[in-house]
Amino acid sequence: MYVDFTARLYNRSAPIHPEGSTITRYIYSIPIPPRPERRGILGIEGMKIGVIADDFTGASDIALTFALGGMTTVQYVGVPSGPSGDVDAGVVALKSRTIAAADAIAQSLAACDWLLAQGATQIVFKVCSTFDSTAEGNIGPVTAALAKRLGETAVIVCPAFPENGRSVYQGHLFVNDGLLSESGMQDHPLTPMTDADLRRVLSAQTDWPVAHVDFRTVDRGANAIVAAMPADAAMVIVDAVRDTDLIQIGAAAKHCKLLVGGSGIAIGLPANFDHAPAAPHWPGISGKAAILSGSCSRATRAQVHAYTGPKREITAEQVMDATVDADGLADWVMSTDGAPLIYSSADPDVVRAAQDTYGRDVVAHKIENLFTDLTACLVQRGIRRLIVAGGETSGAAVAGLNATALRIGPKLAAGVPAMKVEGTGIAVALKSGNFGGPDFFSESLHLMEQST
Ligand SMILES: Nc1ncnc2c1ncn2[C@@H]1O[C@H](COP(=O)(O)OP(=O)(O)O)[C@@H](O)[C@H]1O
């Protein structure tokens, strides 16, 4: 079911007056945290914003937004066992986008509880700017579970990321000038997105009503957005096509305990905590570099094609037949000059054929496991700079790093920071499948070496 509250707002037979009961009900139905804002939902001082990211590239994407917004930001690898330290924005990276909904809920709630215990006053559930999800979720089920845990009713859901060409208009998600369902995402190996109407996509994943706040309302600013929010429980797709829209959405969300979106949803949030834009400090890291790519997205395939350094393809067949192994690949990387690229990235028809032969999840996991083992071998052999392309692939690779936290460094491309693995001198970049220009790999390797 989805309910268009904006339609109600403009419906003369059911007018909602600016001072009318709907708005009053809304204001009183959302508990406003006490000032000063340093005291979190559980009354603890410390972390201001907590993020639960459903994959690792997404986590570093939103972490970059908070870091550029002037907040001290750390990306955690899974739910930490200890305290966060002195951090304004803490981002817990999960690998929960394509797992069973019940597991995604359990992991997300554990992350939420940890973030609240660190003092977070607001929780952001970071999903993909292309709303990547399976037919069962996990965006709907996890949002419902988090809202219940936080006692939140109406939840803003907005994946817009204008800098990377993602906009939401009339409830539909556009990638550049085309619909999501014609953007290449319809061929994604694990989360094919065949419908651009986010209200319909989300409604299929949840029993909650799905509402919509349209662009005309967003264009009138934060107060209009607050006024258009439903009083009762609903997931609310909010249109946004420009950064200025996201800044207004951020202002409107000042007292929300839960937000759901891409990294764009974070653009307006640091200002709510009196943070001003800043450039993250970076020491400059050089030394042996490698690039690993398991992303089959259009942008990554173009980057693999454009890369002029040494490169080696691993096919699904080789991985399934075990005719390649992590040790051998690591030896090749270390004995080859320059920054070698190892990729399984393949065109949609090749991926489909492999999935038909071996099974979608079997082949995906085998390839991911190889990237985990390969990363561990590269760390053992002294790798200093590592670029990984693909969200699931990045989750797998980071497992091989044996890291607990990543410090956010400078922007390499829209949505992609350089990061330093805590306790080591290793620089990593986790690139979303569809982010970055054709020369992303060589440009990023160069930028990692520059101090800021
Ligand atoms: N050649 C291939 N055949 C089948 N599946 C593949 C192939 N190469 C990679 N994969 C799988 O496709 C998935 C790509 O997802 P991901 O890493 O999240 O990339 P993206 O960021 O582009 O979505 C991974 O699970 C990966 O193991």
Ligand SMILES: O=C(O)[C@@H](O)C(=O)COP(=O)(O)O
């Ligand atoms: O929001 C985004 O698009 C990214 O931050 C993201 O989540 C990317 O996921 P992958 O495309 O699977 O890397």
